[in-house]
Amino acid sequence: METKAEKAKAPSRRTSITDVARVLQVSASTVSRALSDQQDISKATKARVRQVAHAMNYQPNLVAAGLRRGQSKTLGVILPHLSGAFYPTVLHGIEKMASQHGYQVLVCQSHDEVRCEQRRVAALLAAQVEGILIPVSATTLAEVNHLAQVQQAGTGLVFFDRAPADLPGSAAVLLDTYNGAYEAVTHLIKGGSRRIAHFAGPQQVSTSRNCQEGYLAALRDHQLPRGKN
Known part of the structure; x- marks a missing residue:
């Protein structure tokens, strides 16, 4: 004679908690509490629910469950690209820390283009993420309305590596490229260098802009002329 678990073959559509409850002839609430190991459900019922849920290939909808609790336990990360060593290394750290606190991470690429x-x-706001971490694209310039909307939605927003020039109330974790450039140029000058070139990045990006300002400040403080280009 077939058991309920043997009869419970996965349908063509995704199995719902209601499907599991129907096979077990219990309420969906009982299934939910059993799967979340609530104390008011007996060990025998929990075992039976888990057996049938496994046989039916039931996968809880974690997003829906999180939204019912008022939190998605999901963070969004938007990177300009995934090439090179820097951004993949940062992403590794973000995912590691997020996992330690029970969060999932959704990763997107902007391809360094503001429209993207x-x-x-x-898309991340529609997915109900609890926070977004982002180094702005090289073409974001003053177009920060989409970033202001993140703040207005009450979603956490943290910039790293790159931050927009004009977005009050935003949090940022940035390298001190101004002092880094200043100290590097000063070191070269003390070593006898007088014609020091600087390969500037896009000036709408804060780290590039600060780096160039540090370079120029060091030249001024040591009374050296700025190059023509």
């Missing part, structure tokens, strides 16, 4: 960045922000 805007679409990624909208």
Whole structure:
């Protein structure tokens, strides 16, 4: 004679908690409490629920469950690209820390293009992420309305590596490229160098802009002329 678990073959559509409850002839609430190991459910019932849920290939909808609790336990990360060593290393750290606190991470790429960045922000907000971590694209310039919308939605927003020039109330974790450039140029000058070149990055990006300002400040403080280019 077939058991309920043997009869409970996975349907073509995704198995719902209601499907599991119907096979067991219990309420969906009982299934939910059994799977979340609530104390008011007996060990025998928990074992039976888990057996049938496994046989039916039931996967809890963690997003829906999180939204019912008022939190998705999900963070969004938008990177300009995943090439090189820097951003993959940062992403590894983000995912490691998020996992330790029970969070999942959704990763997107802006391809260093503001229109793409805007679409990624909208998608993450629609996914109900609790926070977004982002180094702005090289073409974001003064177009920060999509980032302001993140703040207005009450979603956490943290910039790292790159931050927009004009977005009050935003949090940022940035390298001190101004002092880094200043000290590097000063070191070269003390070593006897007088013609020091600087390969500037896009000036709408804070780290590039600060780096160039540090370079120029060191030249001024040591009364050296700025190069023509």
